Amino acid sequence: MAKTENMGVNTICTHVGEVADEQFKGAISPLYMSSSYAYENVDIKRYPRYFNTPNQEALGKKIAALEHTEAGMIFGSGMAAVSHCLLAFLQKGDHVVLQKTLYGGTYNFVVEEFGKFGIEYTFTNGFAEEDFRNALQDNSKVIYVETPSNPLMLITDLEMITRLAKEHDLVSMIDNTFASPINQNPADFGIDIVIHSATKYMGGHSDICAGAVAASDEHIEQIWNLSKNIGGSLSDYTVWLLERSLKTLALRVKAQNRNAKKMAKWLHKHPLVKKVYYPGLKDHPDYTLAKKQMKGYTGMLSFELIPTVNAETFMQSLQLIKQSMSLAGVESTILSPAKTSHTLLSAEERTHQGISDGLLRFSVGIEEKKDLIADFEHAFEVAAKKEIA
Template sequence: MKNARFRLSIRICIFTFQILLGVIIVRNKDRHPSTLCVQGYHTQTSGPAVVPIVQSSTFVFENQKQMLDSVQGKSGGHVYTRWSNPTTKSVEEKISALEGTEDTHVLASGMAAISSAIFGVVKGGERILSSDSIYGGTVQLFNKILPQYGIHVDYVDTDEIVDKLMDSGGSYKLCFFETPTNPTLKIVDMKKVADAARTTGTISMIDSTFGSPINQRPYEFGVDLVMHSATKYLGGHSDIIAGTISGSKVMMTNVRSAAKLLGGTMDPFASFLLDRGIKTLGVRMERHNFNAKYLAEKLERNSRIRKVHYPGLSSHPHHDVARKQMDGFGGMLSIELDSDLAGTSKFVDSLEIFLNAVSLGGVESLASIPALTTHYGLNETALREMDIAESTVRLSVGIEDPSDLLFDLLSALDVLQ
């Protein structure tokens, strides 16, 4: 009897502790991110252990009643792969589980995800407020394509998004931002932006690509739409182009309608590869996080490097915000060499393990010079305004041995002397 009472009080203690600890345990229905990466919420009881590739554009029905139920979305049946597909649906459910959202749509690229989301929720005549620190392709979409449809975008410094929203009097339909940003790894306070957006009746949307759902889950902070270029960490092996957009069922209804007609549909085979990539996302991110922090700390002490941008360093201006909202600081870091553009090019060309390529988030380490790639054509003053120098090198730190990576970087620095 004493024992039973003891066990009961232990259970009550654990339960209270879980409630106090809160969100993650409840949100994940007791499954943690690494488990969700492998299985989502599913427990396979029979059939194939791996999600089959349903490489079919269309689906057959026994009769018109069945067909109509599926067309009307009553039965959850698949009709046509541009609308939905079993392989893609399976990876969508897994991503929703990881992000903590009600729904996710997977598309053929990050750009397809951004454009489908925006055309889904913003109409001609409405305005968007965007952080000025966002991916170059998104800037081009905002500046070249959206105005043709009567949608105009105003830009604001990452530190001023909240004030600008609060002063807007609710005149923005959508607020778009990234965190961490490219290439200087600035951090935006997700909760503050989400709260300000809610207060002003604005939809908040984040490009969370640099973070990954292992390191940050913006929906938990109140952000309405969470987007990823799944080409990067989610896929993780530099072998697919893919995008995701996640949010509430209501918000996603409009996004899905637009996506269905814009047609940036994910191919089932690519969905299979994405699912396979996500299975190792948890362990990959642990290694990306570890390697990048290790390199950042070592390089910060190197006299041939002027600056290291990494949110995991206590010297980073937004380190406290990063600690509050991230579970790991990510695999991206930027270094500013004590050199000019020619020297910086020589440095990158001398690297052996870090490959000379754009993109990011794969298992292999990559190095690129923003002034010659993502920010090509901007003069030194324009670059400086963005805190980028001609000698800034962006590193996507992979999962190789950290001491090999450090040796590679130090050997390339030696070439500069």
């Protein structure tokens, strides 16, 4: 196999990390379901909890190639990947700096669990370099970000984060789920550890739950040393399904990028929409930064309805686009952050973060643009009539 740096992304998606079918010469990776392997006279002592079954090991190579790192690991969920990475580099008495807005699961993990381990943490007040500097302490060990952010699609400067991390000898981590490896490769900007909820764009079909991590051999070794004791490995059948899904990752994501940009522009002009949050729009506050560090603007966007349009009525009137908790599948989905990801925050806290009851998060799928617009137009018409009545 040629060096992956010389390969196009679709070639990486299709071929890197395959398990060779030496016996029958099949065109795809065979699935090894065994949970028990020989330990005498073998090169590798394999054990599922050690993340080194044939399918696990091969898929890690595909993840690494996609994220331009030396190594990769696959986990049972995105939160398994997040928690294992943080705990691998933090211990009692350490401090971590975290971006102001994070995925709700990550936020809850930090707030609810870190005190039990004696780990200190600070959430930044904003996204600027000064905000991160002000959050640093003498015992800081890790700096953790997520860009684009959920749900307002704000962008964090990755070169700035790398600079701060190197200056203060910190390990830098990013949740790259919203971008996917197709739109953003944080390792190219010096970020140490790249984390994904592989349930989302990597899986892409709303039918598997998985997590992924890409990093240097040294950092992966440190994560593995903890992970083998905690046991967050993924079943090989799901590993096999994820490898199958990744073969179309670039095709899917690029189609979702195109749809999202078109829908963002259309919503931006709609009279019943107050504001659209999409980094591919020139009026987005981080458009220039997004253009610098992203290759595509993702299939995710949020938009805020004008106050006279009821968000629940609007969503319930949709016939094609599904109300659903997750994101990044080939089908378009929509939700209210105030009633899902940010429901544990008080109304005042949500207002402070810019999350109103009329804010909706839209995960754009691969459907035809005209069909998505027709569905929205119907929902807008129903919601507007109800308000008038």
